Amino acid sequence: MASWGDLIRQRPDLAEAGLGLLYQFGVGLGFLATVRHDGGPRVHPICPQVLDGGLFAFLVPSPKRVDLERDGRYALHSFPCPDNEDAFFVTGTAAPVDDPGVRDALAAQFVKERAGQDIPSPDEQQLVFRFDIDRVLLTRTTGHGDVHPHHTVWREGRD
DSSP states (O other): OBOHHHHHHHOHHHHHHHHHHHTTTSSOOEEEEEEOTTSOEEEEEEOOEEETTEEEEEEOSSHHHHHHHHOOEEEEEEOOOSSSOOEEEEEEEEEEOOOHHHHHHHHHHHHHHTTTSOOOOOOTTSEEEEEEEEEEEEEEOSSTTOSSOEEEEEETTTO
16 A cells, blocks of 8 residues: 555655645535445544645544444545546545654644634544555546546556
């Protein structure tokens, strides 16, 4: 699996576009898909963060967190754009991070990104997960209803 830093080094164009789509509303927003215990899909919104070459998220105690603790496979998709159908999609494996320094840096970034909104720092019940990357898909369009979208796929170890 690759890190976000590996994506930056190997495909800076995709990393920059992905960051722009994940952070298009000022904070990281995406839909996280996980695998339920019965093998079915589960989808929830999350706030991904990119920091120091890693893709992370704080996860509250929840079914999606239980899913990732049991089976780390995930898919993350950017929120819809208001003016077009551009999209960023990434898949891979997620794992909890037990590093106080990483947690503190992410918590500080979380609060800074939400300055002026009176949002508290993530509490101790929220675990940090790192999302390693296997595959990326970037879709670019000319607007809603574009019948000829442009798709760019990157797979770790294949470019």
